[in-house]
Amino acid sequence: METLFITHPSCRLHEMGEWHPESPQRLDAISDQLLSSGLGKFLVEHDDIQPATRAQLERVHKAEYLDWLHKHSPAAGHFSIDPDTAMNPSTLGAATHAAGAVVYAVDEVVQGRAETAFCSVRPPGHHAMPAQAMGFCFLNNVAIGAAHALAHYGLERVAVIDFDVHHGNGTEAIFAGDERVLMCSFFQHPLFPNTGSERTASNMVNIPVPAYTKGHEIREIVTTYWLPALEAHRPQMIFISAGFDSHREDDLGQLGLVEADYTWITEQLLAVADRHAQGRVVSALEGGYNLSALGRSVVAHIKALAKL
Known part of the structure; x- marks a missing residue:
């Protein structure tokens, strides 16, 4: 069955300054690597998706927060939320299309038109809290998609897997205590946002790891902690917050993963x-x-998703 590759042109229009590492060039790097790998011919690409609706957003975000984002969306230049996170005039369009891409992927997969999907979108989402933007994130894309699967399709159990180098504090804040959702993650600690190491809700399997943890150690964590929890939960759908800054070449973290590790985790x-x-x-x-490293890692991840 098909693997979808979903993106939207608006996701390239959001930018927070030429100095900022969360740049439009990230999506270009992924597209370039897909082209050079020859993998594109095995994928079905969609770039005509609709933005997430207000009702879909309000399943995980407070109405007052969404109103605040619209109120502070600038007509020109940038509006700074924190030293790392800012909106330009295209940010809300990009963010709602990024969330809409995940909603669209859920629709296609649940309705049987595809088996797996990768959403090549930005801004990212896993730090976005119910009522706060932070860490480059405005809307929690994966949480919005998971909530859509639960509410619209009546799924009883889903899993959210997060292998970003940073703890997905927004996703945890949204789903902690919701036994329908199992969240499994590893993340470097201490490191922004410096959360996730404390004892938390029973549906959270968060494994903090020190800097310079290598791939074979991460594989042991997945085998020892994630897989038994997933087998016990029996998720009817799996969502992945696919952060590739755990790669050994990424300067925003100090973990030691390589492409083969992302392939193994995905498998x-x-x-x-x-x-x-x-x-x-x-x-x-x-x-x-x-x-x-981002482009190469995404290609490895998608190749595994497509079982190629």
Whole structure:
């Protein structure tokens, strides 16, 4: 069955300054690597998606927060939310299309028109809290997609997997205590946002790791902690917050993963999905700021998603 590659032109229009690592060139690097890999001919590309609706956003975000974003969206220049996070006139369009891409992927996968999907979108989402933008993130794309699967399609159990170098504090804040959602992650600690190491809700399997942790150690964590929890949860759909800044070449973290590690992790998740979720996996881009490593890692991830 098909693997979808979903993006939207508006996702390239959001920018926070030429100095900022979360740049439009990230999507260009992914597209360039897909082209050079020859993988594109095996994918079905969609770039005509609609933005997420207000009702879809309000499943995870406070109405007052969404109003605040619209109120402070600048007509020109930038509006700074924190030292790392700012809006330009195109940010809200990009963010709502990024969330809409994940919603669209859910629709296509649940309705059987595809088995897996990768959303090459920005801005990223996993730091976006119910009522706060932070860490380059405005809307929590994966959480919006997972909430759509639960509310619109009546799924009873989903899993969110986050392998970004940074803890997905926004996703945890949204789903902590919701037993329908199992969240599994590893992340470098201490590192922004300096959360996730404390004891938390029973549906959270968060594994902080020190700087310079290598791929073989991460594989042990996945085998020891993630996979048993996933087998017990029996998710009917798996969502991936696919951050590639755990790569050893990425300067925003100090972990030691390489492309083969992303391939292995993706294969383990697909095996769980095949057993419990009719193979249904939706993945969305989070971090990854070394452009070469990002492009190569996404190609490895998509190749595994497509079982090529």
